[in-house]
Every structure is written in structure tokens, then in C-alpha cells.
Amino acid sequence: MRTPAEQAALAADFDDARRSPQVFADFTFPWYTGAILRQPVKQQTKDFIRTTAAAGLSAMGVTALRRWQQARDPRVTILTYHGISARNFERHLQWLTAHYHIVSLAEAVQWVGGNDRDESRRVVLTFDDGYKSFHHDLWPLLRKYGTPATLFAVSHLVGTDQLLWWDLIDVMIARAKMRAVEVQGQRWKCDSGILVAHAKTLPEDDKLRWITELRTALTIDLPRSGGTPFELCTWDELRELGADPLVTIGGHTCTHPILAQVSKHVAQAEITEGRAILQNNLQLPVNFFCYPNGRTTDFTAEHVKLVQDAGFDCAVTTVEDLCAKGSDPYRL
Incomplete structure (x- = not known):
């Protein structure tokens, strides 16, 4: 885990920038490519709001919580992170582990498609894009709290100095x-x-x-990721993560195009080749997919079929919704 001084040094180059929520907004749900809550919070909402507000959560999340609170049948919450400080992520873990049962994405998919009527409040943690900060800063906290998570990696950028x-x-x-x-x-x-x-x-x-x-x-040279907060994992780091039973590596295409903005041929290659590259390099099954950007306008039924045909067991979106029994596993 990086020291506060190291984290400050990484951010120093960007002090004058209006920073993108992809990395610098610590956790807003929902936001335009951000975290999704699909679980009704039936109690202790005020405590949750106080805790999350202290961690920098958006007011929109409070409004959404009120709506989720009204649901009466069991749900699974899938949270999507991009980047978050270790300090705030630990605060989230402390609250979530006290009030929810954090499960793997595989367990959530099994529950959605199965007959188990257990009403335990389940949460799934997912992280998009494969940032190095997941390996350095957040993975130690997952191990500390014994919580599973899924990391979706962009295969062509793994181990490079390119920026998303x-x-x-x-x-x-x-x-x-x-x-x-x-x-x-x-x-x-x-x-x-x-x-x-x-x-x-x-x-x-x-x-x-x-x-x-x-x-x-x-009029600037092409920036590289080295020395920025936007570095991506190397293959060795992904292998190290994949060897941990708490971490699942998922597919997020080869280069992160919005699928609805490319041809069917390109979309198919992005989906299938992205999975193959991850599996070949990690020597692990890659069964879960994440649609780039993930809004309803960013993929179509045709892309859902391509994901199914590629051999994935499920796919996650950034569409704000409640994930319940019978939910489409390719539109979670």
C-alpha cells in the first residue's frame, strides 16, 4: 500500500486539473460511469448516509437509497468502483461488512438464477479497468477484511504505459x-x-x-501513464491477483471502445479476443464481462448475444436498477 506521501506525489502533477471522477471521485452512486447500487437498504439508512457522505458520496446516492429502501423482495447490490483512496475504501469496507454479506460475482449470479430464497443482504464489489492502484492499495484491504471482488481488465493495455x-x-x-x-x-x-x-x-x-x-x-507530447495515478496493472500483477481466491479477473474488451459505436465485427473481436488474451496470459478462466461505459445506449441485444457466444457466464452494466431473482445475467 502506498504511503500518504507517495499518494500525494502521484497526484501533485494534477493539482490544477478538474479531475475526472474515473479515479479521483472516491465513490458516487450513481454517476455517469460509476457505482451502482441494486440492493434496498431496509434499515440504518441514516447511519449509511452519514458514513457515505463523509466518504464523498453524491447526493444522488441518498435519493436512490430511498427508492431502494422501498423494495421488499431480496436483491443483490453490485457496486462498481473505478478508483478510490485506500482510506475511503477501508471506511466503505467497514460499513459494508457490518451491514451486508459481501459475496463474489459468481455467487451473485448463482443466486440470481437459482432457487435460494435466502434474504441476506448481499453486496458484490467490482472494479473497472484494471488500475494498478487496485493491486497496490486496495487488494491488501480486501485480504484484511476477507472480502471478494472482481477486477475487469482491458487486455491490450495490461503491462503497457498507455493511458485509457x-x-x-x-x-x-x-x-x-x-x-x-x-x-x-x-x-x-x-x-x-x-x-x-x-x-x-x-x-x-x-x-x-x-x-x-x-x-x-x-501542443504537448503524448503523455504516458508512468508517475500518474492512472497506471494499469502489469501481467505479473494480474497473475498475482488471480492467484488469490478473493479476486476474480473479468473481461473488459481489448481497448475499451463503447460497443454501440463500433461495427459488429469490431465488437465481436473486442469481446472474444479480449477474453482469449486474458485467459492465455493468466492461465485462468475468464467468465465475467463488463460492458465499456455500460449505459443502455452503449450496448444492444446484438452485443449481449456476442458476449454469450464468447463464452461468458454473465455481464455487468452501469445501468441503475435492482438486481433480483430472474434478472438477466447478461444485463446485471
Whole structure:
């Protein structure tokens, strides 16, 4: 686990940036690519709100809790993290282990499709993208509390110094220190949240060209992940994680395109090859998939079928919903 000084050093380069919630917002549910709650909280809601507010949770989460609280039949909560500080994650674990039964994604899928009517309040912890901080900072806490989790890795980026595209925008904006920039004839405020949101609306090839032109306009060299909070796990780190019974490695495509913005052929390759690469390098089964971005507009029934055909047992989304008996295991 990194020391506070090491964590501060990693963040120092980005103090002037408007930081993306992908890593720096410690846990908001729901947010546009963030954490999902699908479990009604039937008691101790006020304590939960106080605890989560102290950890930086969004007001939207409080509203959602009130709605989940009204559900009466059993549910499973799937929480999606991207990045979180070790300090805040431990606070979450302390509260969750006191009030919920934290189960693996495999156990949750079995419960959803089975006849077990046990009404225990179950929670699943998932982490998208395969950030190195999971290995260095969060995995020790999972072992400390004996809690399982699933980490979804982007196969082509494992062991590289490349940045995921939204992190690339964050780093470029932080380092350029400009107030505004013109890209493709349009003037943009240098706010990574605004720029990332726009990029998500573009078809994949157009998005990559737009980001390249953004970098040119910012007049900076192509940033690499080294020395940033956005480093991704190496293959050795993933193997180490995969050897722990508490950690399950899942598929998250090869390069993290939004599936609805690429051709069927490309989507199929991203899904199937991403799984094969992980399995070949880890020598482990990869049975769970996570849709990139994961909103209802980001994948279709065709993509669900591709995930099934690739051999995955389930797939998770970022769609705010309640996960109950009979839920579609490929739209959790």
C-alpha cells in the first residue's frame, strides 16, 4: 500500500486539473460511469448516509437509497468502483461488512438464477479497468477484511504505459494548463469533464481522431501513464491477483471502445479476443464481462448475444436498477 506521501506525489502533477471522477471521485452512486447500487437498504439508512457522505458520496446516492429502501423482495447490490483512496475504501469496507454479506460475482449470479430464497443482504464489489492502484492499495484491504471482488481488465493495455483515453484527456489538460482550446473549428473550455463527455458521443474512429487533434492543439507530447495515478496493472500483477481466491479477473474488451459505436465485427473481436488474451496470459478462466461505459445506449441485444457466444457466464452494466431473482445475467 502506498504511503500518504507517495499518494500525494502521484497526484501533485494534477493539482490544477478538474479531475475526472474515473479515479479521483472516491465513490458516487450513481454517476455517469460509476457505482451502482441494486440492493434496498431496509434499515440504518441514516447511519449509511452519514458514513457515505463523509466518504464523498453524491447526493444522488441518498435519493436512490430511498427508492431502494422501498423494495421488499431480496436483491443483490453490485457496486462498481473505478478508483478510490485506500482510506475511503477501508471506511466503505467497514460499513459494508457490518451491514451486508459481501459475496463474489459468481455467487451473485448463482443466486440470481437459482432457487435460494435466502434474504441476506448481499453486496458484490467490482472494479473497472484494471488500475494498478487496485493491486497496490486496495487488494491488501480486501485480504484484511476477507472480502471478494472482481477486477475487469482491458487486455491490450495490461503491462503497457498507455493511458485509457479519458485519463489521457485528464493528463493532457492538467499538463497544458490552458483555459480554452480549439479543436476541429470549435472552441472548448479546458475542462476534462466536458471534453470526456463530448468524446463519448463520437463514433470510435472519430473519437480517436478528435483526441489526437486535441493533443496537437494543446501542443504537448503524448503523455504516458508512468508517475500518474492512472497506471494499469502489469501481467505479473494480474497473475498475482488471480492467484488469490478473493479476486476474480473479468473481461473488459481489448481497448475499451463503447460497443454501440463500433461495427459488429469490431465488437465481436473486442469481446472474444479480449477474453482469449486474458485467459492465455493468466492461465485462468475468464467468465465475467463488463460492458465499456455500460449505459443502455452503449450496448444492444446484438452485443449481449456476442458476449454469450464468447463464452461468458454473465455481464455487468452501469445501468441503475435492482438486481433480483430472474434478472438477466447478461444485463446485471
